[in-house]
Amino acid sequence: MxxxxxxxxxxxxxxxxxxxxxxxxxxxxxxxxxxxxxxxxxxxxxxxxxxxxxxxxxxxxxxxxxxxxxxxxxxxxxxxxxxxxxxxxxxxxxxxxxxxxxxxxxxxxxTVDWDAKFHRGQLVWKSGITTGYGTGKVTDPAEVLRTSHGFSLAPPFLTSHDSFSVQTSLRSESGDSGAGVRDSRGRVVGILSSATLEGTGVVPVSRLPRALR
Structure with missing residues (x-):
């Protein structure tokens, strides 16, 4: 493959x-x-x-x-x-x-919390295919537009995407994208999107239109 x-x-x-x-x-x-x-x-x-x-x-x-x-x-x-x-x-x-x-x-x-709100210091955890299970905290609960950059071995080689996300201290690496991010009660509250020097960006599931749920 x-x-x-x-x-x-x-x-x-x-x-x-x-x-x-x-x-x-x-x-x-x-x-x-x-x-x-x-x-x-x-x-x-x-x-x-x-x-x-x-x-x-x-x-x-x-x-x-x-x-x-x-x-x-x-x-x-x-x-x-x-x-x-x-x-x-x-x-x-x-x-x-x-x-x-x-x-x-x-x-x-x-179990998904479609109305989840984030706050600074909130405990979150995820399980990704590369780094496995890991816990972290919300470091910036503001749902702001962040840009992620990357590269690939296939065209277009240089990649980027914009997404509204919150910032966390979760550890993540290539392959963890898409992982469900959960709260302390085990409910999915976000989808792992990208990593930067500041931490890991998480997209709130509350932003997904109801028609797609």
Missing amino acids: GMRFRALTALGASAALVTTPAVVADAATPTVRSGMAISIDDTVLTSNSCTLGAVISAKKALTAGHCGAVGRAVHDRTGKKIGTITANRIGQRLDIAVVGLAPRTSARID
């Missing part, structure tokens, strides 16, 4: 690649859960490796918008197709994409 690489500031690709009970499916079908590694088609020869952030229903999940464009197939670690990008808000300065889950997938649905 070809891989597309980005700098740490655009965490979508990497060299590697509290939930509710799963929706019933037979053993042969893939199980979709937050924190799993996903691969999203990028070009004919390349793909992006990201983290699935939140399973919001039996039919929908979330990841970072810069991980893949609308219409791109989403695969699990074994190469099985688990869904397709059906909506992407990165063009609206919101680094979140919606994955429409494939039929006959088993989904471990997460």
Whole structure:
């Protein structure tokens, strides 16, 4: 599998690649859960490796918008197709994409706080495919527009995206993009977007339009 690489500031690709009970499916079908590694088609020869952030229903999940464009197939670690990008808000300065889950997938649905508010010093945690489980604190709760820059080994080589986000002290590296960021009660409150010298940017899920939830 070809891989597309980005700098740490655009965490979508990497060299590697509290939930509710799963929706019933037979053993042969893939199980979709937050924190799993996903691969999203990028070009004919390349793909992006990201983290699935939140399973919001039996039919929908979330990841970072810069991980893949609308219409791109989403695969699990074994190469099985688990869904397709059906909506992407990165063009609206919101680094979140919606994955429409494939039929006959088993989904471990997460608890999401769609009305979450952030405050300085708030404890948050995440599980990404590169750095694994980690805790941090909100260092800047202001939901402001931040620009992330990166590079890839496939055109356009130099990349950037703008997104509203809050700043945290979470540790993150390439491949962690899309990870669900949770509060102390285990509820998903944001999607991990990018890393800068100041910390890790998290996109609030409250900004996702209701029609896409």
